[in-house]
Every structure is written in structure tokens, then in C-alpha cells.
Amino acid sequence: MDSPKISYFQTTILDWFQVHGRNFPWRKKSASNYVRIISEVLLQRTKAETVANYFPTFLKKYSSWRKLGEASQNDLETILKPLGLYKQRASRLYKLAQEMKKRQGRFPTRRDQVEEMSMMGQYITNAYELFILKKPSPLLDVNMARVLERFFGPRKLADIRYDPYLQELSQKIVTHAEPKKINWAILDFGAKVCTARKPACEQCVLNSSCTFVNGEVPL
Secondary structure, three states: OOHHHHHHHHHHHHHHHHOOOOOOOHHOOOHHHHHHHHHHHHOOOHHHHHHHHHHHHHHHHHOOOHHHOOOOHHHHHHHHHHOHHHHHHHHHHHHHHHHHHHHHOOOOOHHHHHOOOOOHHHHHHHHHHHOOOOOOOOOOOOOHHHHHHHOOOOOOOOOOOOHHHHHHHHHHHHHHOOOHHHHHHHHHHHOOOOOOOOOOOOHHHOOHHHHOOOOOOOO
């Protein structure tokens, strides 16, 4: 992978983020590890703005792992209904909360231990590694994948979790002095500029080197 192109991407997208980045409660410096992990569960397959509007309702009732551990799965389905996908989210949060209850609200200190926990999955485990272990790890979802593939070129496999090219590329991108910011910058860029439909290529700060704009990749 071309290191100068990766460096250019990192610098350019962080400069863009300084001006255009979004503000959410889970991005505040004061946000707890609980808030950050719960937000990532809620953000899957849902717009960040939608989660931000709903989030205070959830946190008012379930403000900690202890409170969440006292909830039944039915309780969680009820409160999550306005957000959608409530059965899947309730099941995941319930199992995660029960696991954390066993651990007295303390996350493991190693990634491999977290991978063994129920309902974590690659994305949430990466979020744990990024926010709790303070290590560079990509919040790789379909939105981040779209931005990276348009700029650098497409993956080979349909499932991003198993594509070695995209896994390696995303890790290289976030291996940076500010891994949280660069993750957020890519996600915001995908939401505001490099959108799934009708991307704003003419306004894109990366368009001079983008394989999508230059017709090299039909994404």
C-alpha cells in the first residue's frame, strides 16, 4: 500500500474534520467508557444524529453497567423501540450487561478476552480497543469501507470483516497519533461528503487523488 497516499489521506481528512466534524455526546472528553461502548452498539445500522437525539432517554434510565444489568431483555426492548431494530439491540445489550455484571463492571484488559465475550463482534471489539485500551483500531463499518475503497481501491471479499486488504488498510490508516479523531473524521466524511448516493465529489478535498472520481473504481 502506498505510504505517501496514506499520509496524504490522513492529513487531508483530519484538516477537513477540524472544520466540519460533528459533535456527539459520546465524543466528549468527559464521556465514560460505558457511554462510548453503549453508543457504538446503538450506532450500528443507524444514523448518528438519530442516536444522538435518542441517547439522553436511554442514559437517563440506564446510566451505568450496574443499572443496565438490572434490566430484563423485555425492559430493553421497550425502551429501544423508538430507535428501531430493538429486538436485536436489546438482545445484544442484555447479554453484554450480564457479562459485565459478572465482571463487576470491569472490562478485560486484553483484546482476546473481549473477543470471548457474548455479542461483542469485531466492530464493538475494535471500539473497545480504541476507547478503553487506547490503541489504534478502526471503527470499520460499511461507511468507513466506502470512503476507503473509493479513495484507495475496492476490496476482494463481500464481507468487510474477512477482507484482508480492507482490514490491513483501515488499520494502517488509524495507526496515527490521533486514532480516535481519524476514525471520527472518516465516518463524518462518509456521512457528509462521500455519501452512498450522490457523493459530493466536486466539493471533496480528496478528489484530486481519488480512484472513484478518476473513474478507476465503480463504487
